[in-house]
Amino acid sequence: MPKIRVLEKYCKGCGLCVPACPKKILYLPEEVDRRGVHVVKVHAEIPCTACLNCTTMCPDAALEVDE
Numbered sequence: 001m002p003k004i005r006v007l008e009k010y011c012k013g014c015g016l017c018v019p020a021c022p023k024k025i026l027y028l029p030e031e032v033d034r035r036g037v038h039v040v041k042v043h044a045e046i047p048c049t050a051c052l053n054c055t056t057m058c059p060d061a062a063l064e065v066d067e
């Protein structure tokens with residue numbers, strides 16, 4: 001199964017990737033990191049199809065998909 005990885009230090013919590021995922025795998029959590037950023041999180045139980053919509057949408061190259 002493809003695995004989506006968040007490169008947390010590059011994520012600025014803009015949320016652009018969230019609606020880009022047709023499987024609704026990505027979400028912004030309530031909590032912030034030490035920068036005050038809502039770093040995007042992954043619903044790991046939902047299968048990723050490696051469509052790469054999220055990596056295409058992210059302006060900061062904060063997402064990687066291992067196929």
Ligand code: SF4
Binds near residue numbers: 004023051055
């Ligand atoms: S590759 Fe596609 S299915 Fe997988 S997390 Fe990104 S948008 Fe969602």
Ligand code: SF4
Binds near residue numbers: 040
């Ligand atoms: S689009 Fe990129 S920077 Fe924005 S929330 Fe998603 S992973 Fe983070």
